Amino acid sequence: MIENIDTSLIDWSRAQFALTAMYHWLFVPLTLGLGVIQAIMETIYYRTGNEAWKKTAQFWMKLFGINFAIGVATGLILEFEFGTNWSNYSWFVGDIFGAPLAIEGILAFFMEATFIAVMFFGWEKVSKRFHLASTWLTIVGATLSALWILIANAWMQYPAGMHFNPDTVRNEMFDFWAVALSPVAINKFFHTVLSGWIVGALFVLGISCWYLLKRRNTIFALSSIKVSALFGLVASILILWTGDGSAYQVAQKQPMKLAAMEGLYQGGNGVGLVGVGVLNPAKTSYLDKQNAFIFDIKFPKLLSFLAERDMNAYVPGIVDLIEGGYTTNEGTVALSAKEKIEKGKTAIKALADYRKAVKDKDIEAARQYRATLEENFPYFGYGYIKDPAELIPHVGLTFYSFRVMVILGGFFILLFIIALIWDKKGKIATARWLQYTALWSIPLGYIAGQAGWIVAEVGRQPWAIQDILPTSASISKLNPSSVQTTFYMFLILFTILLIAEIGIMVKAIKKGPEELKTEG
Amino acid sequence: MDSTYILLQHYWWFLVSLLGALLVFLLFVQGGQSLLFTIGKTEIQQKMLLNSTGRKWEFTFTTLVTFGGAFFASFPLFYSTSFGGAYWVWMLILLCFVLQAVSYEYQAKKGNLLGKKTYQVFLMINGIAGPVLLGTAVATFFNGAEFIVNKEQLTDMAMPVISTWANPWHGLEAALVFWNLCLGLAVFFLARTLALLYFINNINDPEIVAKSRKQLIPETILFLVFFLVFLIRLLLIEGFAVNPDTGEVFMQPYKYFINLIEMPIVLVVLLAGVVGVLFGIGKTMFSKTWTKGIWFAGTGTVLTVLALLLCAGWNNTAYYPSLADIQSSLTIQNSCSSPFTLKVMSYVSILVPFVLAYIFYAWRALDLHKINSEEMQGNGHTY
Numbered sequence: 001m002i003e004n005i006d007t008s009l010i011d012w013s014r015a016q017f018a019l020t021a022m023y024h025w026l027f028v029p030l031t032l033g034l035g036v037i038q039a040i041m042e043t044i045y046y047r048t049g050n051e052a053w054k055k056t057a058q059f060w061m062k063l064f065g066i067n068f069a070i071g072v073a074t075g076l077i078l079e080f081e082f083g084t085n086w087s088n089y090s091w092f093v094g095d096i097f098g099a100p101l102a103i104e105g106i107l108a109f110f111m112e113a114t115f116i117a118v119m120f121f122g123w124e125k126v127s128k129r130f131h132l133a134s135t136w137l138t139i140v141g142a143t144l145s146a147l148w149i150l151i152a153n154a155w156m157q158y159p160a161g162m163h164f165n166p167d168t169v170r171n172e173m174f175d176f177w178a179v180a181l182s183p184v185a186i187n188k189f190f191h192t193v194l195s196g197w198i199v200g201a202l203f204v205l206g207i208s209c210w211y212l213l214k215r216r217n218t219i220f221a222l223s224s225i226k227v228s229a230l231f232g233l234v235a236s237i238l239i240l241w242t243g244d245g246s247a248y249q250v251a252q253k254q255p256m257k258l259a260a261m262e263g264l265y266q267g268g269n270g271v272g273l274v275g276v277g278v279l280n281p282a283k284t285s286y287l288d289k290q291n292a293f294i295f296d297i298k299f300p301k302l303l304s305f306l307a308e309r310d311m312n313a314y315v316p317g318i319v320d321l322i323e324g325g326y327t328t329n330e331g332t333v334a335l336s337a338k339e340k341i342e343k344g345k346t347a348i349k350a351l352a353d354y355r356k357a358v359k360d361k362d363i364e365a366a367r368q369y370r371a372t373l374e375e376n377f378p379y380f381g382y383g384y385i386k387d388p389a390e391l392i393p394h395v396g397l398t399f400y401s402f403r404v405m406v407i408l409g410g411f412f413i414l415l416f417i418i419a420l421i422w423d424k425k426g427k428i429a430t431a432r433w434l435q436y437t438a439l440w441s442i443p444l445g446y447i448a449g450q451a452g453w454i455v456a457e458v459g460r461q462p463w464a465i466q467d468i469l470p471t472s473a474s475i476s477k478l479n480p481s482s483v484q485t486t487f488y489m490f491l492i493l494f495t496i497l498l499i500a501e502i503g504i505m506v507k508a509i510k511k512g513p514e515e516l517k518t519e520g
Numbered sequence: 521m522d523s524t525y526i527l528l529q530h531y532w533w534f535l536v537s538l539l540g541a542l543l544v545f546l547l548f549v550q551g552g553q554s555l556l557f558t559i560g561k562t563e564i565q566q567k568m569l570l571n572s573t574g575r576k577w578e579f580t581f582t583t584l585v586t587f588g589g590a591f592f593a594s595f596p597l598f599y600s601t602s603f604g605g606a607y608w609v610w611m612l613i614l615l616c617f618v619l620q621a622v623s624y625e626y627q628a629k630k631g632n633l634l635g636k637k638t639y640q641v642f643l644m645i646n647g648i649a650g651p652v653l654l655g656t657a658v659a660t661f662f663n664g665a666e667f668i669v670n671k672e673q674l675t676d677m678a679m680p681v682i683s684t685w686a687n688p689w690h691g692l693e694a695a696l697v698f699w700n701l702c703l704g705l706a707v708f709f710l711a712r713t714l715a716l717l718y719f720i721n722n723i724n725d726p727e728i729v730a731k732s733r734k735q736l737i738p739e740t741i742l743f744l745v746f747f748l749v750f751l752i753r754l755l756l757i758e759g760f761a762v763n764p765d766t767g768e769v770f771m772q773p774y775k776y777f778i779n780l781i782e783m784p785i786v787l788v789v790l791l792a793g794v795v796g797v798l799f800g801i802g803k804t805m806f807s808k809t810w811t812k813g814i815w816f817a818g819t820g821t822v823l824t825v826l827a828l829l830l831c832a833g834w835n836n837t838a839y840y841p842s843l844a845d846i847q848s849s850l851t852i853q854n855s856c857s858s859p860f861t862l863k864v865m866s867y868v869s870i871l872v873p874f875v876l877a878y879i880f881y882a883w884r885a886l887d888l889h890k891i892n893s894e895e896m897q898g899n900g901h902t903y
Contacts, residue, residue, distance in 0.1 A: 004678045062901070065625055072581065073621035077614055080588055080603060084611065087604025088681045092674070094596025095857045102593035103868050105586030110875050113578035114882045120901045121575055126885050134882070165858070169671040169682070170596075172858040345677070352675035384677055476604030477681040482690065486611050493615070497622055500633035507631035 005472065012483040013085045013475050018457070019487060020078050022450060023494045027071030027501075029449050032146060032193055033200015033235075034064045035139030039132075040227055046132045056220055057135075058123075059513035060204065065120060066504050070497050077490065085483065089464050089474035096162050096173040097152055100180075104148035111141030146196070147189050154185035156465050157456070158253045164377050166354050166370060171468070184249045188456075191242035194235045195452060198412055199445035201232025205419060206442035207509055209428075209435035218429060220513050225423055233416035239409060244306065250459075251307035251315070252329070254466060256391060257459035259318045260398040262303060263292045267317035267326070272298030273306065276403075279396055286318050286392060318395070322388050335379075337388035344383030347376035381463065384473045393461040401454040408448040415441055528862035529852045530834060532594035535869055537829035539587040540658065541822040544707060546580040547654070548718050548818070549573045551711030553620070553647030556640060559719065559731050567628075567896045567903070570643075572722045573715060574624045574903045575886065579879070581621060593865050597669065597855035598840055601683040605667045606657070606691025613653045620646035624903045648708065655707030657691075659700035661832040662754060662776070664841035666693065669848040686844035702750045709743035710797075710821065717804055717814035724890040729811075733804070740801050754828075755780075760838035762851045769838045769849045779835045780827075786834070790827035796820025 038060040045053035079101060083090050090097075118126060118134035126134070161178030162171045173179060205228040211221040251258045258264075263279055264271065265286060277296030284290075304313040308329070316334070320326050324336030335343070354369035385391060419438060422428040428435075460466065464474040552573030560566035592599040603610050619642035626632045627639030666686040673682045687693060694700050716732040716739060723729065759775020762768070772778070780787040800817025803810055833839035838849035856862065889895075896902055 005681070065901070066629070069622045069625040072578070073618040076581070076585060076617055076621065079585060080610060080614055083588070083592065083599045083603025084607055085604070087600035087683055088674075090592065090600035090604070091596055091682055094592055094599060095861050098589070098593035098596050098599065098857065099861055099865055102586070102589040102865060105582065105589035106868060106872065106875060109582040109585055110879060113582040114879050116578065117575050117886060118882050121886055124900055125889050130885070168858070169674055173861050173864070176860075176864045348675050348677060352672065355672060355675070384680065473680045475681065476600075476607065477679070477684045478604075478607055478690065479688065482607060489611075489615070493618065496633065500622070500626055500631075503631035503633050504626060504629040505631075507629070511630075 005475065005477070006480050007472075009478060009480040009483060010472050010475055012480050012487055013478075014471060016085060016483055016487040016490065017078075017081055019491060019494070020074060020081060021453065021457070023490075023498070024071065024074040024078050025449060025453055026446060026498065027067050027074060028146070029196035029199035029445070030067045030203055031064065031071050031142050032139070032196030033198065033231075034060060034067070034203060035142055035200070036197060037200050037204055037227055037231055038064060039135045039139050040231070041224075042132055042135050046128055052219065052223070055513055056223055059220070060224070061119065061135075062508055063505060066501060066508065068116070070501050073497070074494060083476075085476050085478075086464070086474045087476035089469060091170055092469055092474070093159075093162075093171050093465055095170055096155060096159075096179060099173065099176070100148040100152040100155075104145050108141050108145035108148060111137055112145065113141075115141065143193060146193055150189045150192055151180055151182075151185045153456075154182055154188045155179050156463075157188075157460055158182055158184040158249070159465050159468055164373070164380070166351055166373055167358070169351070169355075183245075184253060187242055187245040187249055191239060191246050191452075194239040194242060195445075195449050197235035198232055198239065199449060201228045201235060201416070202412065202438075202441050202445040204228035205232060205416075206439045209438040210509070211512070212429055213432065213435045213439070217512050222423070222429065225419060225428060229416050229419040229423060232412065233420060236409065236412045236416055240413075243406075243409065247306055248309075254460060255316055256318065256321050257393065257398070257455075258307060259316065259321060260393045260395045260459050261402045261455060263296075263395055263399045264303070264315065264317040265292050265319050267315050267320045269304065269314050270301045270312045271303040271307075271315040272300045273302035274298055274399075274403075277399075279399060286322060286389065318392055322391065337382075337385075337391055340379045340382040341385050341388070343376045343379035344381060344385065346383075347373055347380045348383040350376065378467060381465070381468045381470050381473070384470050385462065390462050390470075393459050398455055398459040401451040401458070405448050405451040405455065408444050408451075411444070412441075412448075522859070525859045525862070526853075528859060528866060529856045531866060532590075532856065532862055533833040533839070533852045534830065535872075536587070536590050536594060537826050537833065538822075539583060539590055540829050541825035543580065543583045543587055543654070544710070544825045545714065545818050545821045546576070546583050547651045547707065547711040548714035548814075549577050549580045550620075550647040550650045551708075551713070551715030552718065553643040554708075555712055555715055555719075555735070556643065556647075559716075559728060559735060564893050564896055565725070565728055566640075568723050568725055568728060568891050568893065569719065570624065570627070570903045571896065572719055572891050576883075577620060577624055581617065584617065594857055594862060595850070595852070595855045596857060597683070598850050601667050601669060601850065601855075602657075602660075602665070602840065604681075604683055605685035606660075606665060606694065607685075608689070609653060609657055609691035609694060612649065613657070616646045616649045616653070619643075620650070628903060647711075651708040651711045652701075652704040653695070655704035656695050656700045658707075658829075659697075659703035659750075660694050661829070661839050662759070662841075663694075663697060663699050664760070664843040664849075665691070666844045667842050667848060668845045669842070669850070699750065699753065702746050702753075706743060706746035706750055709739050709746060713739045713743050713801060714814065714817055714821065717800060717817055720804060721811045721814045722887060722891055724892040733808075736801065736805055740805075760841035760846070760849055762836045762838055762849075762853070764836050764853075767851070767854060769841070769846050769851070771846075775837065776831050779831045779837060782835055783830070786827050786830050789823050789830075793820045793823030793825075793827060796823060 038057050041057035115134040115137040119138050160182045161175035162173050165172045204224050208221040208224040211217040275297045278294045280291050280294050282290045301311040305311050307315050322337045324334040326334050328334050350369045350373035357366035462470045464471045560569045623639040623642040627636050669683050671682050674680050716736045719732045720729050755777040758771045758773050761772035761775050797817045797820035800813040804813030833852050838851045840850035842848040
């Protein structure tokens with residue numbers, strides 16, 4: 001019987017994973033950022049003995065707890081979805097990908113789970129020093145958790161430290177440090193954690209400004225503003241550096257993603273970076289002759305510089321990447337998509353032939369097929385691609401998301417600088433325009449974070465693992481209606497819980513820090 | 521196969537089994553949730569119960585996640601086969617744990633949208649369905665599941681999925697098998713029994729303690745009935761054995777009984793575990809002042825479950841048998857990670873005692889102060 005994977009199963013599996021990941025990323029950044037801020041506040045209390053700082057830290061901890069619970073809930077689903085919805089992926093690369101997840105559980109989750117209980121319930125039960133250590137260890141645990149899952153994610157974008165074993169039909173790790181310390185992983189970790197710090201800083205700044213707008217809890221609000229604005233400024237400056245590093249890594253490892261981020265169809269030397277632009281909706285194929293943009297303003301040569309650290313370097317566009325023929329960084333001539341697809345098919349056929357030869361105990365034939373497989377394995381995933389157009393990610397979504405993230409990043413630097421200056425001058429308590437701006441900037445941090453993940457994840461399609469395995473070959477064989485059902489189930493559940501979380505947060509904020517007695 | 525690799529496979533099956541055993545012990549949190557309205561008659565009593573087991577919910581949750589992560593890292597073929605195949609069972613388990621994660625924190629908070637009662641019902645659902653479904657899923661380690669593994673499938677470009685489920689129920693059928701459900705119910709009543717022992721130890725309220733002692737009797741009886749029926753049957757049935765030279769899986773009479781005889785240390789662990797559970801429960805029933813039953817029964821639970829899981833995977837046994845194609849059955853040899861990955865992960869596992877030590881320290885620091893009504897009415901953070 002000839003079986004085929006239903007394309008709607010792939011779409012629903014992707015939709016479910018995207019839904020869970022996006023919901024998860026609504027809660028995790030605040031945990032990462034607010035966790036550090038409250039730990040700084042408790043440290044000030046520990047050093048000064050000033051009860052006001054204790055109350056301040058306790059208030060933010062209360063909001064932290066509300067947010068943390070739903071972050072944990074969405075994270076659970078995300079981890080298990082690798083198995084439930086991407087079972088082929090789990091076998092094909094589980095030897096490498098599973099390790100960071102297990103380490104995350106052993107080293108990070110237990111640290112978080114143990115010390116968060118002391119942080120919430122231990123104020124009157126343990127010493128001040130032990131409590132402070134617990135608060136810091138909670139956020140260290142959360143950050144370590146981010147480290148390991150981001151290492152795993154980075155490995156999918158840049159698979160390193162592994163080789164394919166045709167006897168077990170999977171990829172196997174041979175260099176743990178190449179996986180854990182790949183440049184993509186390092187940049188991704190710092191960039192992502194810093195984005196969480198910014199969300200935390202915007203949250204504290206915005207809510208503190210709300211108290212100023214309401215002319216209540218002024219001392220508490222001003223103290224919180226001092227810490228959050230400084231913390232946010234440091235994070236938003238550092239993120240510029242990690243952002244540049246991330247973009248450089250994308251240029252080196254995922255040139256198609258970079259081309260989509262820039263709406264760049266025809267590459268060249270000395271390519272400019274699009275500062276502002278509107279994509280042409282009439283352009284529906286990389287083959288048509290339509291202009292990519294209706295309107296755009298470019299910074300001359302900047303894309304070449306950011307991608308290759310050379311103003312005149314060659315940057316390939318989407319058409320170049322599909323048609324090949326240009327000279328790569330390594331000095332070789334790039335293959336066309338069709339050539340890669342052929343090589344991928346050759347690799348897959350060689351694997352089938354190798355397995356048969358081994359079964360038939362034909363050692364010489366097995367040796368030859370293995371050599372063919374190894375020669376063509378870098379293109380293995382292309383064998384599952386039917387049409388070169390599948391290799392192009394959604395340009396509009398990637399292009400606009402990237403700009404939203406970058407523009408908001410610039411705005412955050414400005415906001416934190418102004419907040420600090422106004423605070424220094426003692427004018428922030430009366431600057432209502434600034435208070436409103438800070439308050440309404442809270443959602444912008446989330447939007448920037450979501451946009452960043454869209455660039456990273458939509459931009460790498462069709463790959464689950466770059467060049468090695470497309471999403472279409474990574475899935476579990478399920479009835480599409482089953483995945484559709486669980487998609488809606490989680491959509492409804494997470495939305496209800498999100499509304500509940502916001503409702504509880506709003507009530508707690510309105511109640512304010514003066515009454516720290518917990519309801520219920 | 522190289523002997524170090526064989527050792528690593530056995531070591532990792534031991535670690536996964538230990539995590540599974542700890543998870544079953546920590547299900548006392550779920551047991552406590554399911555008893556919320558049975559033991560807690562007044563609002564303050566329910567609050568004390570929620571705060572007693574509730575302050576440990578993250579340990580159960582984290583152990584579940586780590587159990588999944590460790591399985592993924594060490595036996596990825598199980599992860600892909602079971603999770604991708606028994607889709608509905610795992611999705612239901614995850615769903616009821618999601619409900620738990622938010623319910624403790626949200627149930628007593630103003631503005632929680634659904635009202636206190638709804639979140640308490642969520643806790644009840646997790647408290648009942650969590651242990652039953654997890655126990656049912658674990659029972660398939662002995663009773664098998666309907667899947668097929670075919671690695672050649674990867675070279676089929678139209679349908680490259682190597683693990684497939686052989687029926688459209690995707691795991692729901694396992695819950696209809698009596699012997700699976702039997703273990704599920706044993707785990708459920710064990711979780712409730714452990715929860716009662718924990719309440720007796722952790723809550724300083726005479727009424728709750730008295731009710732818990734009274735409730736201990738029916739819960740223990742039901743636990744023992746389901747557990748003993750499952751255990752006796754397990755020792756008598758044919759099991760899924762593996763030929764270590766060829767990897768061929770075949771049925772062997774009294775396989776699990778033979779495993780215990782051939783692995784006397786595992787047998788001793790099992791017996792010590794059962795004695796520990798019975799001693800912890802028995803002495804609590806007969807002594808009006810003794811409150812340490814949870815630690816004996818808890819340790820006993822860990823040892824018993826550990827021994828059963830070792831019995832499922834060690835001594836040339838297929839730990840995840842396939843009912844659809846016996847040669848697709850998973851063994852610790854054919855489903856494990858590469859020697860390099862197992863070795864790297866083993867270095868990481870050296871840190872486990874350190875993790876256990878700080879958990880013990882922090883747990884003790886909090887539990888030195890027993891839960892009482894004054895604390896519930898005070899200014900500190902409570903659920």
